[in-house]
Amino acid sequence: MxxxxxxxxxxxxxxxxxxxxxxxxxxxxxxxxxxxxxxxxxxxxxxxxxxxxxxxxxxxxxxxxxxxxxxxxxxxxxxxxxxxxxxxxxxxxxxxxxxxxxxxxxxxxxxxxxxxxxxxxxxxxxxxxxxxxxFELTVQQNTELKELNENLERKVEERTQEIARLYKELQSSYFKTIRIFMDLMQMYDPALGGHAKRVAVLSRLLAEKCELQGEELDVVEAAGSLHDIGLIGIPREIIRKKGSGRTAAEEALYRQHPALGYAILNSVPKLDQVSILVKSHHEWFDGAGYPDRLKKEEIPLGARIIAVADVYDHLSVRRDISREDVLHRLHKLAGAELDPSVVSAAIEVFSAIKTADRAEVAVTLADLRPDMVLARELKTHTGRLLMPKDAVLKEAYLEKIKRFHEIDPIVGWIYVYR
Ligand SMILES: [Fe+2]
Ligand SMILES: [Fe+2]
Structure with missing residues (x-):
């Protein structure tokens, strides 16, 4: 006063x-x-x-x-x-x-x-x-302002933590949903479950090579895991027959699995993008695929990537085809069934997946170094497959593995070749 x-x-x-x-x-x-x-x-x-x-x-x-x-x-x-x-x-x-x-x-x-x-x-x-x-008023106002700023910072920090917690919760429910569908496939047909896990990893590696970013990578990986979810609606005998062994009616039924998968996933929150890729994973680059006979860029890039990973995995599990032949066959399908640019990326990526006959050694996550080769699949505690056997650990993957470990821990030893 x-x-x-x-x-x-x-x-x-x-x-x-x-x-x-x-x-x-x-x-x-x-x-x-x-x-x-x-x-x-x-x-x-x-x-x-x-x-x-x-x-x-x-x-x-x-x-x-x-x-x-x-x-x-x-x-x-x-x-x-x-x-x-x-x-x-x-x-x-x-x-x-x-x-x-x-x-x-x-x-x-x-x-x-x-x-x-x-x-x-x-x-x-x-x-x-x-x-x-x-002067005293200024000092007092400065003190009040400082307190106000500190309160504001604290509130922002609290909100940030709350958002991070909600995001983590959402992420974990997203992964849980995918996990349930994968378990369903595994229970219905163990071979189908293994195929789904490998295609998920291969699709992600390919998507990274094709320079997809952030959430796009997660969508491709999830769609890779679930691309054949529609097969749980098709009798096992029909699934296990090779294409040429099915009757016309059986083949027609089999070909419904992408649309069935789409129908299953499209109604699930956060899986709508995934469902679109699932629907198109049997479209051919030249337009001869199914169900919609899409061609070239009409087919979503994620679906073209999964198609290459899918074919690669089907060929890789066959004992009658050598590794070089797998890549050669992939190359021959470029432009017809598969997108040539994705095939080129695949040949580069899959060539790096070495088959090694060296002795394995158990290490911890902290021991992992770039260029080590996995002697066994790398899985998280909940069974999420992070990397397939024989994958070469690149520095960028190591970072991702560590991030996954924080959400879904890797328990026990990790096996690499000496
Ligand atoms: Fe399929
Ligand atoms: Fe498949």
Missing amino acids: EDTTRTILMVDDEENILSSLQRLLRRENYNVITNASPEKALEILKHEPVSLIISDQRMPEMDGTEFLEKARQIQPEAIRIILTGYADISAAMAAINQGQVYRFITKPWNDLDLKANIKQAIDFYHLRKENQRL
Whole structure:
């Protein structure tokens, strides 16, 4: 609050000087207190706040500079003026220089000058008080602002953690749903379950090679896991027969599995994108596939990727085909059944999946280094297949494996070739 104090304390041993000063200021809006004794004046200062102290220099009890110094110790904020005769100017100057006194006024004074000096001194007192008040206000507001910022930061941090928790929950329910469907396939036909897991991993590797990013990679991987989910609606005997061994009616039934898979997954929250890829995984690049006879870029890239991984896996599990032949056959299908650009990417990626006959060694996650080759499948605690056997561990995969480990831990040893 603004300080409106306008009290002046005047000290002079000569009563007539005090009277004339009082008379001078009678019409001014000041509260004037006078006292002829410096000692008594000091007592008054102990309980009466004043804005200005005017003191005579030459007094019998103590001189003015000494009195004002003592007054300063009681009320440091009050402005101090000394009244002095010409003979004592040097003492008054010294007091000013030491900062004890605001200014001095010589006796006899000019009334107008004295009034102007008193007004200035009172104004100076209020200005200084106001500055002090504003300074304290700024300090206080800065402190409040700092607290506000800290609270805000804490709230943002709390919200971020909450969002991260919800996201993790959502992610885990997403993975759980996929896991349930994969279990269903595994129970229905173990060979189908194994195929699904391998195609998921191969599809992701291929999708990375085709420079898909972020969530697109997850969608392709999930669609790779679930691409044949529709087969759980087809009798096992028909599934196990090779294409040429099925009757026309059986083949027609078998060919319904992409659309069946689409129907199963499309109604599941967050799996709508996955369902679209599942529906198109048997479309051919040249338009001769099913169910919609899509061709080239009409087929979603994710589905073209899964198609290559699917064919690769079917060929790889056959004992009658050498590894080189698998890649050769893949190459021959480019442009007809398969997308040539995805096949080129696949030949590069799958060539790096080495078959090794070296002895295996058990290591921990922390021991894994780039270019190590997995001697066994790498799975998480819940059975999620992260990398197939014989995969070469690239630095980027190691990072991903560590991230998966935080959500779905890898328990026990990891087997790599020596
Ligand atoms: Fe299929
Ligand atoms: Fe398949």
